[in-house]
Amino acid sequence: MVRCEMVKKAREIRADKRRRQVLDAASACFREEGFHGASMSRIAARAEMSVGHIYRYFDSKETIIIALVQRDCAKFDRWLRRMISSAATIETVIANLRRGMPWLLNRDRAAIFLEMHAEAGRNSKIAAVLTEMDHNLRCLLKELIGRVRRTSQSGPEEVTDVTIEVVLLQLQGVAARVTLNPNLDRSVFLEGFERVALAVLAPEASAQCVLKEAGKAG
Amino acid sequence: MVRCEMVKKAREIRADKRRRQVLDAASACFREEGFHGASMSRIAARAEMSVGHIYRYFDSKETIIIALVQRDCAKFDRWLRRMISSAATIETVIANLRRGMPWLLNRDRAAIFLEMHAEAGRNSKIAAVLTEMDHNLRCLLKELIGRVRRTSQSGPEEVTDVTIEVVLLQLQGVAARVTLNPNLDRSVFLEGFERVALAVLAPEASAQCVLKEAGKAG
DNA sequence: AAAAAGAGAATGATCGTTCATTCTTTTATG
DNA sequence: CATAAAAGAATGAACGATCATTCTCTTTTT
Numbered sequence: 001m002v003r004c005e006m007v008k009k010a011r012e013i014r015a016d017k018r019r020r021q022v023l024d025a026a027s028a029c030f031r032e033e034g035f036h037g038a039s040m041s042r043i044a045a046r047a048e049m050s051v052g053h054i055y056r057y058f059d060s061k062e063t064i065i066i067a068l069v070q071r072d073c074a075k076f077d078r079w080l081r082r083m084i085s086s087a088a089t090i091e092t093v094i095a096n097l098r099r100g101m102p103w104l105l106n107r108d109r110a111a112i113f114l115e116m117h118a119e120a121g122r123n124s125k126i127a128a129v130l131t132e133m134d135h136n137l138r139c140l141l142k143e144l145i146g147r148v149r150r151t152s153q154s155g156p157e158e159v160t161d162v163t164i165e166v167v168l169l170q171l172q173g174v175a176a177r178v179t180l181n182p183n184l185d186r187s188v189f190l191e192g193f194e195r196v197a198l199a200v201l202a203p204e205a206s207a208q209c210v211l212k213e214a215g216k217a218g
Numbered sequence: 219m220v221r222c223e224m225v226k227k228a229r230e231i232r233a234d235k236r237r238r239q240v241l242d243a244a245s246a247c248f249r250e251e252g253f254h255g256a257s258m259s260r261i262a263a264r265a266e267m268s269v270g271h272i273y274r275y276f277d278s279k280e281t282i283i284i285a286l287v288q289r290d291c292a293k294f295d296r297w298l299r300r301m302i303s304s305a306a307t308i309e310t311v312i313a314n315l316r317r318g319m320p321w322l323l324n325r326d327r328a329a330i331f332l333e334m335h336a337e338a339g340r341n342s343k344i345a346a347v348l349t350e351m352d353h354n355l356r357c358l359l360k361e362l363i364g365r366v367r368r369t370s371q372s373g374p375e376e377v378t379d380v381t382i383e384v385v386l387l388q389l390q391g392v393a394a395r396v397t398l399n400p401n402l403d404r405s406v407f408l409e410g411f412e413r414v415a416l417a418v419l420a421p422e423a424s425a426q427c428v429l430k431e432a433g434k435a436g
Numbered sequence: 437a438a439a440a441a442g443a444g445a446a447t448g449a450t451c452g453t454t455c456a457t458t459c460t461t462t463t464a465t466g
Numbered sequence: 467c468a469t470a471a472a473a474g475a476a477t478g479a480a481c482g483a484t485c486a487t488t489c490t491c492t493t494t495t496t
Contacts, residue, residue, distance in 0.1 A: 034254055050477045122251065169395055174391075176390040177386060177387055188383050259485085269487085271441075271443065273486095
């Protein structure tokens with residue numbers, strides 16, 4: 001029966017919508033109260049469905065947390081890809097960074113990021129999800145830095161672990177910094193990032209830049 | 219009465235010891251289960267005292283958390299002071315960093331650090347403690363960077379917010395990186411730190427360094 | 437004997453999860 | 467096309483466990 005298939009599909013769509021509803025509500029609750037502080041009943045209330053019904057879509061609270069971590073990781077992955085996918089020159093990377101900065105500096109994002117990583121320290125399933133994302137990030141960055149260096153004929157061909165680690169430290173430190181210093185001017189972060197990007201992507205230009213700054217006051 | 223005074227003092231010492239007992243136990247529990255995951259009964263068991271007795275020394279669970287955050291902040295402050303207090307040259311700073319790195323890379327430390335910052339996003343009292351520490355850190359770093367730059371006659375006199383923010387991003391990113399990538403070689407972190415320290419403390423030397431690396435492969 | 441230290445059961449709230457039940461939609465049958 | 471039966475969606479009360487906190491009681495010290 002054709003009709004049967006259509007109904008099945010419609011059901012799946014609705015189920016997906018329901019799942020998303022739960023995840024959105026959970027995300028808001030977790031942001032306000034943390035993974036363990038938030039309760040299923042409050043999540044249910046926010047998702048506008050009954051407690052028991054959530055268990056049709058998720059086996060447990062932990063399953064919700066993991067699904068949410070995966071979704072957020074995917075978002076971060078997409079963000080980084082947008083930042084670098086079509087970038088071949090340093091200027092493009094910095095311009096992209098300028099546009100993408102608000103998302104990275106978002107306080108809610110930072111809060112859940114910290115929660116995720118804190119939980120990863122004690123839940124190996126969550127750690128596994130994050131570790132996989134970390135691997136993807138490293139690959140993406142390696143590819144980008146190599147590409148930009150090649151096209152701009154600047155810096156060594158081989159991108160070392162140290163270089164990538166420095167960039168990642170910078171990216172992931174943001175969450176803690178934003179939480180600690182929420183009223184710090186965004187342009188400070190942006191300039192810091194530009195400086196690091198320059199140092200990594202175009203060592204010569206960066207060298208001249210710091211030298212100039214040094215000469216200015218020394 | 220002289221005796222009375224002595225007894226009073228002895229009592230205080232014992233009370234302090236008790237308090238420390240609770241904090242140590244709480245620290246271990248929080249590390250394993252998070253602030254909200256850990257229970258008073260398990261903390262009490264670990265501290266080897268009854269649940270009710272803990273409430274003689276702390277008003278509530280939140281008070282314990284705050285005291286612990288303060289203690290950890292003080293530890294971090296001492297660590298940074300040890301790193302930089304007597305350092306006047308770049309070489310000393312890097313040597314200190316090499317010695318101090320294991321403490322910074324400690325997984326348990328990183329886990330509680332993340333927990334603290336995640337909690338700060340929803341508990342303003344904890345946020346206040348961390349913000350104060352942040353301010354101290356910034357002052358310390360500003361003083362250090364200025365001092366080293368002066369003695370080595372390298373880099374601009376004025377230490378900008380951007381420079382400090384870059385260093386702090388690096389320092390605080392470590393917690394997330396260690397959690398995500400626990401089996402990464404420590405030397406990678408150390409080298410990354412050295413690179414950033416060089417770039418911040420001795421722009422000229424750093425510039426030559428990157429240029430050399432660039433020349434090697436380009 | 438007075439005071440402080442310590443223990444642990446009691447309290448009421450809340451937790452994650454399950455369960456019996458009721459609506460609502462789909463399918464099969466006349 | 468209408469309607470009975472089956473399936474799916476949704477509810478919220480009930481469960482046992484555990485939570486942070488308090489209270490009463492005993493032991494130890496002064």
